[in-house]
Amino acid sequence: MSEERPVQRGMTISDPQVMRALAHPARLEIMDHLSSTGAVVTATQCAGLVGLSPSATSYHLRELAKFGLVEQAPSRGDGRERVWRSTTAGFSVGGSEEPEAQAAEQALIDAYLSRDFAKLRDWFARQHDASKDWREASALMGQRLILSADELREVNEKVREVLAPYRVRDREGEIPAGARQVAVHYATFPVD
Template sequence: MTEARPERRQMTVSDPQVMRALAHPARIAIMEHLGRVEGGATATECAEVAGLSPSATSYHLRALAKSGLVEQAPSRGDARERLWRTVGQGLMVDAGRSAGPEVRAAEQALVEAHAARDLERARDWLRRAGDEPPEWYDAALFSDTVLLLTAEELAGLNEAVSALFEPYRQRNRQGDAPAGGRSVAVHYRVVPLA
């Protein structure tokens, strides 16, 4: 069993096998859940968010562990209970500029799996938006903006947006939800147009 660590750093994924291991809706849900919970979670707890049985979720957890993305976490006191946690505090996928076709295909599959999940979240919101409390309805935002930037300005914009997110990421990792707080999906993509 792995001991607790004081600080977990963001992982950069460039290995096509790891990208393919991640490009599955259940594994994306499991990784996201483990990234939000302090101390780790069991296969049964992950199964609830992945929409699978605990045994199917255990299979996915073992595959993620084999890829170096999750590991066993210290027990909560019950030695029979197996907890899992992410190895890093977040993931960045980067095939690299010189990546070959196999790596590019794996990266594309992973990005498309995330995009499909993001699209389903937006659709889910639209289906239930009219039933949401007014403050949540009014605070939700869909925005599509085209900006004229240099590469240097774009890098600066990305850094500024990431800095804006950081206090809320810290709160999320610490499980320190404010009264009335909800998990909110923020989709931020910046891609140059042709």
């Protein structure tokens, strides 16, 4: 029996210590998995996900817990097994004008983009091994728009609304046959 939890919301991280702790490929992968799925996992289960030993993964889970990003979940059995869960449904970074926080934010963003662009490159390197259906459904787009800051906020909110019903943690029980997890990368920023 699992403990009822309130609906989780995303958090904004502005503390440079938290950003530096999170700017590690294994920790980013752990957080992505736990926050996007709502899963409750052991260090051993997580180890396969991040390609590390269970003891190294346990260390990373404890480090994430120090900063309140994950927590121990109620035991699933006899209490000997240590299970972990995310404390948030996602996170964003920023909001500080301090140089130390801005440097930590940049390091975290660099780690995040490096990880995700590696996955993007991997897909395009192996896409020819995928079914025609998945190749044709996948997309890489780039568009230029002319928007005010208010219009850009409106576009971003509309994109969030379109994607929300398809989030991994919200699709339980209604997943269509043949469905797979799909990464969506979306960035909006002014270019001069």
